[in-house]
Every structure is written in structure tokens, then in C-alpha cells.
Amino acid sequence: xxxxxxxxxxRAVAQAEAPAxxxxxxxxxxxDDAARRVWAIAFGLVARRRFEADTPLAEIGRSAATAVHxxxxxxxxxxxxxxxxxxxxxxxxxxxxxxxxxxxxxxxxIFASIADELAxxxxxxxCLITEAEALAV
Amino acid sequence: xxxxxxxxxAATAAGRLILAALGAEHPxxxxxxxxxxxxxxxxxxxxxxxxxxxxxxxxxxxDVTRYVADLLEFQALPVGGxxxxxxxxxxxxxxxxxxxxxxxxxxxxxxLSCYVIGxxxxxxxxxxxxxxxxxxxxxxxxxxxxxxxxxxxxxxTV
Numbered sequence: 200x201x202x203x204x205x206x207x208x209x210r211a212v213a214q215a216e217a218p219a220x221x222x223x224x225x226x227x228x229x230x231d232d233a234a235r236r237v238w239a240i241a242f243g244l245v246a247r248r249r250f251e252a253d254t255p256l257a258e259i260g261r262s263a264a265t266a267v268h269x270x271x272x273x274x275x276x277x278x279x280x281x282x283x284x285x286x287x288x289x290x291x292x293x294x295x296x297x298x299x300x301x302x303x304x305x306x307x308x309i310f311a312s313i314a315d316e317l318a319x320x321x322x323x324x325x326c327l328i329t330e331a332e333a334l335a336v
Numbered sequence: 337x338x339x340x341x342x343x344x345x346a347a348t349a350a351g352r353l354i355l356a357a358l359g360a361e362h363p364x365x366x367x368x369x370x371x372x373x374x375x376x377x378x379x380x381x382x383x384x385x386x387x388x389x390x391x392x393x394x395x396x397x398x399d400v401t402r403y404v405a406d407l408l409e410f411q412a413l414p415v416g417g418x419x420x421x422x423x424x425x426x427x428x429x430x431x432x433x434x435x436x437x438x439x440x441x442x443x444x445x446x447x448l449s450c451y452v453i454g455x456x457x458x459x460x461x462x463x464x465x466x467x468x469x470x471x472x473x474x475x476x477x478x479x480x481x482x483x484x485x486x487x488x489x490x491x492x493t494v
């Protein structure tokens with residue numbers, strides 16, 4: 200079971216039940232570094248579950264384009280999404296100077312999109328998020 | 337000595353300007369000074385497309401990432417940030433993913449294409465004959481696209 204507010208928020212995003220979009224936690228709780236870390240780690244976990252390190256770029260690009268399209272309101276930059284996924288797969292890519300708000304948005308929404316792509320059930324989702332929480336401390 | 341011969345060979349004045357810039361000490365910087373010549377910037381735009389497609393179409397797109405890192409490092413520019421992503425975006429936009437470069441300012445695209453084209457002659461550089469062939473092809477593309485029947489509004493922004 201998820202133990203942190205950030206983890207519960209991430210699960211809500213993945214289940215399309217988030218009370219607010221784009222990295223604002225319920226109750227107006229400030230998004231702190233601990234929350235960002237949980238989201239970043241969970242994003243890495245789900246990205247590596249979906250893709251191999253040598254997955255063709257076209258396949259990663261297609262998932263990125265789908266995710267960006269699904270969350271069009273957040274206006275995520277497609278190449279930044281692709282770079283963050285490739286970074287999570289361990290490739291040396293330029294990921295500097297990405298605005299923290301954009302990075303958090305990518306981590307949350309692309310996590311949700313990939314989880315949907317993998318058709319993860321609730322238990323798997325919980326398991327993944329709990330793992331991220333454990334790794335974040 | 338090759339330079340004079342090369343200079344005579346480009347068909348258009350814009351082509352000769354570009355060849356002269358490529359023969360200068362800092363090709364990328366010299367190319368970017370052509371910004372106030374509409375015909376030269378137009379030709380540079382097509383030259384960029386031709387050069388990038390010849391180099392990268394059919395290859396692993398990850399080569400673009402490696403190439404950009406090498407290019408920026410040679411120019412003593414930061415390799416790990418936004419500039420690198422923008423450079424990758426304009427190159428991949430020319431090879432079939434135009435949506436990647438949306439939102440990049442025209443001036444920045446121009447500068448990045450100057451770096452890439454200037455890099456063609458970085459030692460050892462491509463053979464002069466090949467460079468001329470690229471410019472020739474770019475000149476033809478300009479001529480073809482700018483025939484009245486083929487004029488497309490907004491074409492300049494690719």
C-alpha cells in the first residue's frame with residue numbers, strides 16, 4: 200500500500216482521478232523535492248518496464264507522441280518527453296535545463312500514459328508506486 | 337587553389353556566397369553572417385535539408401543525438417541542455433518529424449543550421465565535388481519550389 204501523499208497522488212493520476220492536474224497536490228500541499236523524487240523514480244520504473252535499452256527510437260517516439268496527445272492540455276514538449284524516457288533507459292542524452300514543472304508533469308502524466316499502455320492492474324500499480332517510495336527514501 | 341575553382345562552380349550568387357563562407361576560417365560564423373541575404377538564407381535552408389537527409393535518413397536516429405553532442409562539443413557549446421535538444425529537433429524535423437521543431441524560433445533554427453552546414457567542411461571535410469553536388473541540389477530545390485505554380489504560402493518556415 201502506498202504510504203506517501205506523493206505516491207497516492209501519483210496513483211490518482213494514473214487512474215485519471217487526480218483532483219488537480221500537473222503536479223499540484225490535493226489540499227494545496229507544496230510539491231517538494233521528496234514528492235518529485237518519488238514521481239521521477241516511479242517514472243523510471245515504468246519506463247524500463249515498457250522499453251528495453253535498445254528499443255527503436257521510433258517506438259519510444261510513438262509512445263511519447265501518444266502520451267503528449269492524451270494530455271494535450273498540459274502541452275508537454277514531445278522531445279523532452281522522449282529524452283526523459285531515453286534518460287531513464289540509461290542512454291546519455293541532453294536533459295539539462297528542463298523546467299522542474301515540466302519534468303514533474305512529464306513524470307506524472309507519462310507514468311499514467313505508460314501504465315495505461317501496459318494495462319497495469321491496480322495491484323501492479325500499487326506495487327510499482329510502493330517500490331518507488333521505498334527507493335526514494 | 338581549389339577554392340577559386342570551387343567558387344566558379346556554383347550556379348547562383350547565393351551559392352557562391354555560401355561557398356565563400358564555407359572556405360572561411362570559421363565557417364559556421366561566416367554562414368550566420370549571411371542572415372541579411374534572403375536568397376542565401378533560402379538556399380541555406382534547402383542545403384540544410386539536403387545535407388541532413390543525405391547523412392541521416394535510413395540511419396539509426398540515435399546517431400543524430402551522438403552527432404549533435406560531437407558538433408556542440410567542437411563548437412565549445414553546452415552539450416547537455418536545451419541547445420542540444422533544439423539541434424536534435426531541427427535535424428529530425430528535416431528527416432521526417434517536422435512537429436519536433438515547432439516552437440523553435442526561426443533565428444535559432446537558422447543558427448543551428450549554420451552550425452550543421454559549417455560542420456560539413458570540418459576537417460577532414462567532405463570532398464569538394466560532393467559539396468558542390470549538395471549545393472547544386474539545394475539550388476535546384478530552391479528553383480523548383482519557387483516556381484510560381486509551386487509557391488506555397490509559409491514555405492519559408494518549413
